[in-house]
Amino acid sequence: MAKRKISNTLALAVLGLLQERPMHPYEMASTLRERHKDSSFKINSGSLYDTVEALVRHGWIEPVETARDGRRPERTVYAATQLGQDEFVRWIDELLRMPVAEYPKFMAAVSYLGALGPDRAAEALAERAGHLAERIDETNRVLADTVGSGQVPRLFMIEVECVLHAWEAELAWTRRTIDEIRDGSLFWPEAERTEQGWTWSAPSDGRGSNR
Amino acid sequence: MAKRKISNTLALAVLGLLQERPMHPYEMASTLRERHKDSSFKINSGSLYDTVEALVRHGWIEPVETARDGRRPERTVYAATQLGQDEFVRWIDELLRMPVAEYPKFMAAVSYLGALGPDRAAEALAERAGHLAERIDETNRVLADTVGSGQVPRLFMIEVECVLHAWEAELAWTRRTIDEIRDGSLFWPEAERTEQGWTWSAPSDGRGSNR
């Protein structure tokens, strides 16, 4: 699988909007925010304009007019080309079919959970659990007053359900791990440094609590 | 919360290794790979050397010797400073406590699931489900012959359990969504473009199947 010419998913969002109607970049950003898509796409003005230019370079979109309102900066309105419409669908298809490695910050931190020691680790995870629970509530509220009230078809917010599911899973893992730390079922070796590298104490019951 | 001076988590991995003993960058990369940490950290030679330099600039690590073996390129060995040891722990603590927005490619694609139409969407998700199941199996095998055989304490591979849990959740959501598409409980509006923007057909039973 050769690498995609454009990999920033913000370009996917742009392409998506231009399937509906021509727009200028600033309008894309505000439309995405209005639709709560700013939690699926990282919208950054700088990146947005770079992305749009890259899409033009590849012939996926093209400028259709430049207008000026009074003395404000000029706006360039873009539309998707036929190529852009085709690639939009192909790209979605590809992203859905093939899982790719991502490197979430949380995984990085969990890799070194041991460095905090059991008490501080459990406390830190507990704080995270609180934040996660809050976020889940907020998101449920958003879903309730968009899809729940029939304003927006469920399919158009399906990614929100997806991310919600992911957070719930993370929360469950976090809580389970806190419990395992507190009740000692996640054995905490006292790693020690020797000239030969590292050694660690074995759990008292042989290799019992390593699952 | 002010932005971290260094945000690339590869720097966290470097710091982690240098808690054990001084190393040169190439050795860091191979050690991380040996320990299967390359699924939590994106290891890229270019980024690695940049990261090491950034850590030196901030005084978190420092070169302790430069050796040369025959006519091979010179190796510079680095060690963590006191500051680096403190920041290592603080950084982990921070990453654990506060969830940050990430923008996984899958979410981007799911946002535009509608664009594929129900049949192709279900098929694409089904392919993904297959890949995910495979990955989960592989990862379980890795866990079995490291932690499972008592070679490595469970705590040192805890992030693998975490990512496994996340994948299982994603798989579950994916399968559920495939079912909902196939049995029609995820209503698929026929979006149509008008001059006023977009309209969509309502589900036949009023607003029934929007959850």
Add this chain to the structure above:
DNA sequence: TTCCGTATAGTCGGTTCCGACTATCAGGGA
């Protein structure tokens, strides 16, 4: 009437990131 905050629209320079490339050495097969 002036001032302030916010919305509109986009620019720009610096950092970060990436992966293709260089170059040497060691070991095994033909």
Add this chain to the structure above:
DNA sequence: TCCCTGATAGTCGGAACCGACTATACGGAA
């Protein structure tokens, strides 16, 4: 003996990314 592959160690130029900044317009408060 020669060649090929893979490991060792790191360099470099360009692409991507970011966020602070500019500049205008507008509505309401003081």
